[in-house]
Amino acid sequence: MQLFKNMKQIIHLMKEVDFKELGQISEKIDLPKIMKSVGELNDTQLNGLMKMLTEKAKKGQRKLPPIDGDFYDYDLKLTQEERAIQLKVRNFMEDEIEPIANEYWNKAQFPMDIIPKLAKLNICGVAYDGYGCPGLPFIMEGIIAEEMARVDVSISTFFGVHSGLAMGSIYLCGSEEQKQEWLPKMQRLEAIGAFGLTEPNVGSGAAGGLETTCQKEGDHWILNGQKKWIGNATFSDVTVIWARDLESNQVKGFLVRKGTPGFKAEKMENKMALRTVQNALITLSDCRVHEQDRLQKANSFKDTAKVLRMTRAGVAWQAVGCARGAYESALKYTKKREQFGKPIAKFQLIQDHLVEMLANLTAMKAMVYRLSELQDHGLLTDEHASLAKVFCTMRTRDVVSRAREVMGGNGILLEYDVARFVADAEAIYSYEGTKEINSLIVGRAITGYSAFV
Structure with missing residues (x-):
């Protein structure tokens, strides 16, 4: 029985060996003859052969590319300080949020104990000047939104509401006294x-x-x-x-x-x-x-719109993060999931889906990156933000749909994460202006005619 078990292991290992790399031609291997010879070995010889094959199989394994949705290396555009913040947020999301994301999403509860940990990152109001805020370029608001949504869109939304919409309303529309009272506390997440x-x-x-x-x-x-x-x-x-x-x-x-x-x-x-x-x-x-407690500089909806314009760019970045999380989860799955004796990532139709997902993701990243550059130069308009929100949320829906497709039935299970991305993409698609409303904002800008009513 032990001999039979060892022989099965040897056959499995031999199939994994890349004989071209070892200087042999696999087509000329006489497997029955090898099986006969192996059967005549004693235990010591058999164990030695298994050890040799195991080492050769490891050496012969192909090194697969890393799982990374930043195909055009946009991270290289970041400064050292910006890159450090990005990695700090990424580590927090992977270490603190990823292990609990599905549990709290399923329970429809918020993990309140993460707030003090999130506060230590010192990223609230990252693009605001003064009041304890870092005062960094707006590109960092986008990077943070993407990194958070890449793991959990819910946490990204919590942060966007607090740091973007709420703090942004006070920052843009509040009196100096209101800013002094609220922004430092909100920046430290002592007030939500x-x-x-x-x-x-x-x-x-x-x-x-x-x-x-x-x-x-x-x-x-x-x-x-x-x-x-x-x-x-x-x-x-x-x-x-x-x-x-x-x-x-x-x-x-x-x-x-x-x-x-x-x-x-x-x-x-x-x-x-x-x-x-x-x-x-x-x-x-x-x-x-x-x-x-009335916002002293908010006197019409035009002032409300200033806040929405600023944060709508962040929603477009969120969509990129959601799409990236789904793409990377699906790519990882296809490398591990085997059907017909090999990883499904080796099949043409699966690769086609993955490339379509990556193409959408890369185009979205290019758009939001330029959007934040416009914002940092004071050139951002309603139509700029609206076009990005429309395009990115539509493309995200396509990406998460394909991610769910390549995962088959497992795509609807929370444990594989993609099901959560599929559901959350629907919320991003609708909030901060529906596809139709944002389209009409862009339509008005390019035609000169308002078609709202």
Whole structure:
């Protein structure tokens, strides 16, 4: 029995040997004769032969290329400091988030214990100047978004809402006193922010149709209405609420502090995407906010749009990260998964899917990189951000679909990660402006005609 077992192992090893590299011609091997000779060996000789074949098989193994979605080496464009931050975020995501991502996504819970660990990275408000923020180029906001989404889009969304939308609203629209009070704490993640714009009945039409209202009463404002899909709002310390002034009909922004009477946040259940993100339905019932907590530089929706323009670029980067995570997961799987006696990565149809995925991913990366360059030069427009958001989220859907395809039935299991990327891509596709709305923003820019209504 032991002899039979050893012979099977030897045959398996011999099949893996690259005989061309060893200077032999595999087609001329007389396997039956070798089997007969092997059967006549004693245990000592047999063990020696197995050891020799094992060593030769290892030497003969082909070194496969690394699994890396940065096919055009865009990382080489980063400075030493930027590259160090990128790797710091990558290590955090792989060490701290990847092992728990599927568990918390499945439970629809947020891993609160990661917040202090995330704070140590010192990356919140990375492109803002002052208030404890690093003041680095906007390209780093994109790199961080990609690195996070590459492992878990939910954590990337949590970070984008806090660092981009909430901190960005205060940074762009707040008074100096408001910036001094909130931004340093938020930069250290000692205070968590949320951003309340979307409503149950108002999504794409937020520019002119907000149903949440505000009315001045002495030195306070009275807020009434509802907000929906508000990430982080179940545990945020401050929530930016956008409301329509009943007197002027203009949109104004407010910083609603945790525990303010009349503010109620209920967790939204039964989502199929971004399940780790704690989205809330917010109800404002005669919620009284002091004038000092009104965003002093937010006087119309144009000011709200400044925040959205800045963060929409980050969403495009998120899409790149989601696509990259799916592509790299699928590529890794195809190298290990065997069918018909060999890894499925050796089959032409699988390679075709992988190349299509990589082509989409590479084109997306080129677009968002240029987008951030425009942002860093102060040239970013609504249409620039919208085009990137449209293209990247559409291509991401294609990438995750192909990733799921090459994985067959295993593609719908959380343990292989791609199922989560497939679901989360649907959320990225819709939030911060649907494909249709962003297309019309670009259409208006290139034709000179507005087709919104």
